[in-house]
Amino acid sequence: MKQIILAVAAACALTGCDNKTQTSETEMTPADTLRLRLEAVADSGKVIFGHHDDPVYGHAWAWTDGRSDVLETAGDYPGVMSWDLGGIENGDTANLDGVPFDRMRREIVAQDRRGGINAFSWHLRNAVNNADSWDLSDTTIVHTMLTDTAASAHFDTMLARCADFFNSLRRPDGSKIPVVFRPWHEHTGSWFWWGYRLCTTDDYVALWHRTRQAFDRAGVDNVLWAYSPDRVADIEQYMERYPGDDYVDIMGLDIYHFGGEEGLDTYVSAVDRGLDIARTAADEHHKILAFSETGSESLPMAQWWTDVLLPLLRKGHPAYVVVWRNAWDKPTHYYAPFAGDHSAESFKKFYDDNLTVFATEMQQF
Numbered sequence: 001m002k003q004i005i006l007a008v009a010a011a012c013a014l015t016g017c018d019n020k021t022q023t024s025e026t027e028m029t030p031a032d033t034l035r036l037r038l039e040a041v042a043d044s045g046k047v048i049f050g051h052h053d054d055p056v057y058g059h060a061w062a063w064t065d066g067r068s069d070v071l072e073t074a075g076d077y078p079g080v081m082s083w084d085l086g087g088i089e090n091g092d093t094a095n096l097d098g099v100p101f102d103r104m105r106r107e108i109v110a111q112d113r114r115g116g117i118n119a120f121s122w123h124l125r126n127a128v129n130n131a132d133s134w135d136l137s138d139t140t141i142v143h144t145m146l147t148d149t150a151a152s153a154h155f156d157t158m159l160a161r162c163a164d165f166f167n168s169l170r171r172p173d174g175s176k177i178p179v180v181f182r183p184w185h186e187h188t189g190s191w192f193w194w195g196y197r198l199c200t201t202d203d204y205v206a207l208w209h210r211t212r213q214a215f216d217r218a219g220v221d222n223v224l225w226a227y228s229p230d231r232v233a234d235i236e237q238y239m240e241r242y243p244g245d246d247y248v249d250i251m252g253l254d255i256y257h258f259g260g261e262e263g264l265d266t267y268v269s270a271v272d273r274g275l276d277i278a279r280t281a282a283d284e285h286h287k288i289l290a291f292s293e294t295g296s297e298s299l300p301m302a303q304w305w306t307d308v309l310l311p312l313l314r315k316g317h318p319a320y321v322v323v324w325r326n327a328w329d330k331p332t333h334y335y336a337p338f339a340g341d342h343s344a345e346s347f348k349k350f351y352d353d354n355l356t357v358f359a360t361e362m363q364q365f
């Protein structure tokens with residue numbers, strides 16, 4: 001599919017778009033258009049910056065329209081807005097961190113209009129006893145969701161609600177907004193009920209297949225699928241639970257920096273190695289590489305953006321990087337700077353660097 005689209009794009013560039021080309025272009029799904037944009041960014045050697053829940057709350061503020069800690073420090077919105085769908089599975093009106101889904105949808109439309117991208121994780125409750133993502137007390141949850149008749153039927157309902165949300169992401173002209181979806185993340189760790197020690201490889205892969213099939217049934221054609229292990233030792237571990245090329249568009253990686261200066265070497269070597277492994281996997285399978293989650297909570301190192309993250313991105317060159325949320329109600333839980341933060345100056349230099357792409361520059365891709 002990708003080759004056909006690229007061939008069409010090349011023909012278009014050489015000869016102008018004739019009717020035949022136009023027909024082929026209309027056959028591209030919304031997801032295909034996002035894939036091409038991300039490939040163009042990757043080809044340019046640049047890296048898009050992303051922040052979780054950026055325009056809805058930040059450090060010591062919440063729900064004000066138009067605000068963003070990234071905007072207030074860099075002067076621009078992030079190129080990727082990251083969101084979490086936890087709660088959608090139960091038909092909740094707001095997600096697990098209190099973000100109303102209607103507000104989220106409005107911000108997704110705004111981000112799309114300014115040329116930016118939207119990406120989603122899903123910290124969902126389970127379909128057996130409704131416990132949250134971090135509840136590890138039952139190590140048979142995934143298996144039960146796949147095999148027990150009642151749990152399985154409920155899981156289908158949860159998937160259908162999530163699929164409906166993606167189908168509801170529309171531009172004013174009715175066309176669907178393409179997004180990245182990163183379900184079942186950090187599965188090489190064991191802190192979610194779908195984690196490594198909580199299910200078998202077969203069950204984990206079946207979970208992905210089931211999710212994708214439910215979305216296909218619902219007609220979701222605006223999602224690029226991201227696979228995102230946590231830190232890994234080698235490519236075998238990275239690929240161990242890979243659901244297959246037909247199910248994945250983006251090879252991701254989630255690695256956090258713990259312990260400031262003291263944890264620096266551990267973080268840098270884990271990211272260097274992790275991005276190298278994920279790059280090998282992405283190249284072998286013709287996928288896009290992403291640094292799907294990272295950050296240093298409370299940003300203890302004032303030069304973190306320029307001295308730590310920037311060199312890692314320059315070396316690993318993922319298409320985008322996402323840092324986690326600035327919680328309005330947890331004063332030390334923040335990963336992006338805010339006005340007055342001691343890392344704001346380093347962040348502005350990170351923004352000014354040619355490597356990084358924020359919302360305004362996304363209009364070129």
Ligand code: BMA
Pocket residue numbers: 084096097123324325327
């Ligand atoms: C975690 C923390 C939690 C939050 C969860 C889901 O990393 O930020 O406070 O509820 O992600 O967004």
